[in-house]
Amino acid sequence: VTSRAGLARDVVIVACAISAGIHAALVPEHLEEGRAPGIAFAISAVLLAGLAVVLTRRPPSAASLAAAGAVLLGLLASYALAITTGFPLLHPDAEPVEGLAVGTKAIEAVGLLAVLFLLGRGHLPGRRPSLIQPTGTSR
Amino acid sequence: MSTTPTCRPIPLGLTLLIATFSALVALALSGGHDDHPHRATDHHAVGYARAPGSSISQQEVALRPEMRRLWKDHVA
Numbered sequence: 001v002t003s004r005a006g007l008a009r010d011v012v013i014v015a016c017a018i019s020a021g022i023h024a025a026l027v028p029e030h031l032e033e034g035r036a037p038g039i040a041f042a043i044s045a046v047l048l049a050g051l052a053v054v055l056t057r058r059p060p061s062a063a064s065l066a067a068a069g070a071v072l073l074g075l076l077a078s079y080a081l082a083i084t085t086g087f088p089l090l091h092p093d094a095e096p097v098e099g100l101a102v103g104t105k106a107i108e109a110v111g112l113l114a115v116l117f118l119l120g121r122g123h124l125p126g127r128r129p130s131l132i133q134p135t136g137t138s139r
Numbered sequence: 140m141s142t143t144p145t146c147r148p149i150p151l152g153l154t155l156l157i158a159t160f161s162a163l164v165a166l167a168l169s170g171g172h173d174d175h176p177h178r179a180t181d182h183h184a185v186g187y188a189r190a191p192g193s194s195i196s197q198q199e200v201a202l203r204p205e206m207r208r209l210w211k212d213h214v215a
Contacts, residue, residue: 010149017154021161029169049158056151100168 008114013055015111020048022104036090047071069115072108
């Protein structure tokens with residue numbers, strides 16, 4: 001269980017790091033489209049990089065994992081809007097599907113699944129085994 | 140048996156390396172997209188990036204050489 005939880009935590013970190021790098025690299029391109037999309041990409045990159053650092057340096061808490069899940073889910077939902085109806089205010093027109101974006105979203109989806117795995121079963125790596133109580137044993 | 144090794148996250152340096160590499164790949168791929176408009180411009184067909192699958196009208200095709208001619212006249 002511990003190794004799976006550790007692997008899942010590493011998957012979340014790597015997903016956040018990859019997505020942060022890609023979002024940061026695409027900031028100038030989106031600033032050419034408009035200030036709002038560029039700023040949105042910059043904020044996403046900063047949030048993802050911050051999550052990657054926090055999850056790397058500290059044993060992940062439920063709060064940090066929930067934050068990672070919320071950011072990854074938000075990015076996935078935003079992209080779904082962007083390619084279908086367009087994102088209100090930031091990107092009103094629907095954008096075409098591109099390979100880089102799909103690849104990024106696939107990585108984010110894997111990261112989100114890892115977050116759900118860790119949160120769903122209470123697997124928080126980095127905690128002492130004695131602090132983890134099996135389900136139904138709490139008094 | 141100690142569980143410490145499995146609890147240790149990947150190093151921060153490796154995380155930064157992954158992020159940097161991802162950024163470079165993204166730049167390379169997005170830069171590759173920018174090549175298409177330039178190549179198209181060389182053929183005097185399209186001067187900007189178009190969405191895949193979208194079509195260009197005859198009016199647009201006619202307008203672009205005309206605008207280019209006006210610009211050349213202006214510069215000359």
